[in-house]
Amino acid sequence: MISVEEARKRILDSISPLGLEKVNILDALGRVVGEDIHAGRDIPPKDNSAMDGYALRAEDTRGTAAERPVRIEVVEDIPAGTVPRKRIGPRQAARIMTGAPIPEGADAVVRMEDTRKEETIVAVFVEAKKGQDIRRAGEDVQQGEKVISRGDIIRPAEVGMLASLGRSFILVYQRPLVAVVATGDELVDIDETPSPWKIISSNSYSLAALVLECGAIPLQIGIARDRREDLVAKFQDAMRADLIVSSGGVSVGDYDLVKEIMKEVGNRMQFWQIAMRPGRPLAFGALGDVPVVGLPGNPVSSMVSFEQFIRPAILKMMGHKNLFRRTVLARIVEGIKKKKGVRHFIRARIRWDGESYTVVTTGDQGSGILKSMVRANGLIILPEGATTVGAGEKVMVQLLDNSLEWTPEPGY
Numbered sequence: 322m323i324s325v326e327e328a329r330k331r332i333l334d335s336i337s338p339l340g341l342e343k344v345n346i347l348d349a350l351g352r353v354v355g356e357d358i359h360a361g362r363d364i365p366p367k368d369n370s371a372m373d374g375y376a377l378r379a380e381d382t383r384g385t386a387a388e389r390p391v392r393i394e395v396v397e398d399i400p401a402g403t404v405p406r407k408r409i410g411p412r413q414a415a416r417i418m419t420g421a422p423i424p425e426g427a428d429a430v431v432r433m434e435d436t437r438k439e440e441t442i443v444a445v446f447v448e449a450k451k452g453q454d455i456r457r458a459g460e461d462v463q464q465g466e467k468v469i470s471r472g473d474i475i476r477p478a479e480v481g482m483l484a485s486l487g488r489s490f491i492l493v494y495q496r497p498l499v500a501v502v503a504t505g506d507e508l509v510d511i512d513e514t515p516s517p518w519k520i521i522s523s524n525s526y527s528l529a530a531l532v533l534e535c536g537a538i539p540l541q542i543g544i545a546r547d548r549r550e551d552l553v554a555k556f557q558d559a560m561r562a563d564l565i566v567s568s569g570g571v572s573v574g575d576y577d578l579v580k581e582i583m584k585e586v587g588n589r590m591q592f593w594q595i596a597m598r599p600g601r602p603l604a605f606g607a608l609g610d611v612p613v614v615g616l617p618g619n620p621v622s623s624m625v626s627f628e629q630f631i632r633p634a635i636l637k638m639m640g641h642k643n644l645f646r647r648t649v650l651a652r653i654v655e656g657i658k659k660k661k662g663v664r665h666f667i668r669a670r671i672r673w674d675g676e677s678y679t680v681v682t683t684g685d686q687g688s689g690i691l692k693s694m695v696r697a698n699g700l701i702i703l704p705e706g707a708t709t710v711g712a713g714e715k716v717m718v719q720l721l722d723n724s725l726e727w728t729p730e731p732g733y
Contacts, residue, residue: 501568
C-alpha cells in the first residue's frame with residue numbers, strides 16, 4: 322500500500338502532453354495554446370478616434386469656454402471605416418465617428434457633447450489637449466509583440482485578440498480520448514430495466530461526465546461482465562484511447578479480474594492499493610502503451626479517486642500547468658473521528674460566511690452513498706496521522722466545483 326503522494330507521482334510521471342492540432346479560435350476556448358502568437362500588425366493600425374466628435378487642432382481651441390465658444394469650419398465627415406480625404410488646417414475640423422482614422426493635421430478630438438453644430442460651422446465649448454480622445458496606432462499591440470504564449474489558456478479575451486490579429490485558427494494541445502469501462506455482472510446500462518438484484522451502472526456516466534468536465538473526450542466502452550474473455554475484449558476495444566479508466570474489478574474477490582489482466586506479459590501494473598479512504602483498491606498500470614487506471618467499483622470511491630489521480634493526468638495530457646483543484650482552510654461544524662494511517666476524503670458542503678469558510682459533512686460517508694456526493698461541493702482532507710478533529714477546528718478542503726465563485730449579489 323502506497324501513499325496518495327506516491328500514487329499521484331507515479332501516475333503523472335507516466336503521462337506526457339499529447340501532440341498539437343489546429344482548430345478554429347472558437348473551438349479553442351478553454352484549450353491550452355501550443356504556439357507563441359506574435360502580432361503581425363499594429364492594433365489599432367492607425368490613429369483613430371475614441372469618441373464621436375470633431376477632429377481638429379488643439380491650438381485652435383485655446384481660450385474657448387462655455388460662454389465664449391470658438392467657431393471652427395467643418396470641412397469633412399469621417400464615418401467609421403472610411404479614409405479621410407482632407408488635411409485639417411487652421412480653424413478647420415472634421416466630424417468624426419468612433420473608430421474612424423484621424424485626418425492629417427488634426428491632433429485632438431472634441432466630444433460631440435462639448436460642441437454645437439451650426440450648419441458648416443461647429444461651436445466648441447471646451448479647450449482640447451493634444452492627443453485628447455485619440456487612440457494611437459499600436460496603442461494596444463505593436464507589430465512583432467508576443468501577445469499569447471505557449472501554455473496559456475484560451476479565454477474569450479484571447480479569442481478576441483486572435484480575431485483582431487486576423488488569426489482564425491491556432492495550434493492547441495489535443496484533447497485526450499478517455500475510454501470508460503465498467504465491470505461487473507451486477508450492472509445493467511441506463512436504458513435497461515433492472516431486476517431487483519441488478520444495479521444501473523452510474524459509474525459509466527459519472528466518470529464520462531468527469532472526463533467531459535476536464536475538457537477531454539469520453540469513450541464509453543460499456544459494461545464488461547465478470548468473465549475474462551469479455552473483459553479482455555472490452556479492454557482491447559478501449560486501447561484505441563489515450564487513457565483507459567475502468568471501475569470495479571480491482572479488489573480482492575474471485576471475480577476482480579482487472580488487476581490480474583494488468584499483470585500479464587506485455588502489460589504492466591505499477592501499484593495496487595493506496596492509503597486512502599474511500600478509494601483504497603486502485604490499480605495503475607498499462608495495457609500495451611496505453612495507461613490504465615482501475616478504480617474501485619463503489620460510485621463515491623470511483624469519483625473521489627478520479628479527482629485525486631485521473632483529473633490531473635488528463636489535464637497534463639492537455640498541456641495544462643495547473644493540474645489540481647483549489648484547496649482552502651475552513652472551520653468544521655462537527656467533530657470527526659477516523660483511523661490512523663489512512664488519508665480520509667470526506668464529502669462536505671463548504672460555504673463562505675462573510676469572514677471565513679465553514680464546512681459541514683454531507684451525511685453518511687459510505688462509499689456507496691452517491692447522494693452525499695450530490696450534496697457536496699468539497700472534500701475534507703484528513704491526513705494519515707490524524708485520529709480526531711474537534712468542532713470549530715480548521716481543516717483542509719478540496720473544492721469540487723466553482724460554486725464558491727458565484728453569489729446572488731454582485732458584491733460591489
